[in-house]
Amino acid sequence: MSKRDRVNIAVSVDVAQRLAAVSDASGMTQYALANDLISLGLDLMEQGYNVQQMRGLAKFWRICLDIEAVPVPAPLLDKLITRLYGEHGDFLKELWCEAGRTLAAYLKATSAAEAREIAQLMGHLGRMLPAKRFEARQEDGAVVFSVVGVGYSRETIEVNAAAVRCFFEALGYKIAEMGVEPGVLYVKASAP
Template identity: 45%
Template sequence: MSVKRDRVNIAVAREVAEELGNVAESLGMTQFALANDILTVGLEAVKAGYRVSQIRELLQFYKLMVELEIVPIPGRLLDSIVAEHYRKDKEGALKVWCEAGRMLGSYLRATFGGLEEVSQLVPYLAKIVPAKRFELKVSKGEAVLEIVGVGYSLEAVEVNAAAAKCLFDSYGYEVVEQVTAPGILVVKAREREAK
């Protein structure tokens, strides 16, 4: 016995309705069921205080986490692991983090484009990463990355600096100035001149 659900028509742009139909068909769902699920989840997120633009960026960040196999870990635990690795094998720790920065840079470049486009994502990412301040300013071939709360130890800041250097390198930028202190990282980079 099927239960008849009350239905109400709502208007959407033609392209949205067509895409809804295509996606529903590919998932083996009715348009009603898919639209109902999407609206239910979206409304829950909006009622929880998220703006639609934030929801979109959270989805992008989640996709990034899945594709790069990022594992959530408590900040203090990560800091402790990093500090121990750094004390035992400084060069090895810096190399691992450099490779991670280069990989992230390659992914961001392929997915979002230039550093200017990536800098547009930073306000959303800053709400997710465990830092008190996380800013990336890009203008006229120069970039400044400022992070406050980047780690509890100087070792954590140093490995993050290595990651930032290699991320910038993957974009064709050279680090020209770097400031590190416990919990503080400032990296200034300049676009390399073409040879």
């Protein structure tokens, strides 16, 4: 098949309309845009991602850009926290608390502050973090959040717990239960 060969693929009317609008806005032909998007999707699927994971990656990346998050290797961050915690533990907890409040403010600004949406967002974040097990679910109007492998030290889990607590409190949730042990964080937050 040469570059000029084409194959028709059927899509729903709303997808075709969105493709036309985005191609016009980007200055690309519909053919070029559809080709690039399908190629990208296939590349990611060949790497083991499914469509839901791709959406999660895109959402996570958008959030990172919006709140100016910077990726840092987990072992490096853990060593910094552990080193500073002895003298500056309260300061570190407040920094992480501020980060939790920032994420909550972002959710409020994007109208994603309902328990179901929070659980979904936490699920997206969990797939990007170096945790062994990460679960976020809605349970009777509450959000249950549990992570195993969220830090290498007691100090790291303490600051992460501060971030999670402040995140939920900034959204008006009440912390019903919180368990903090080295490498394990469990939070159940009741809806406002």
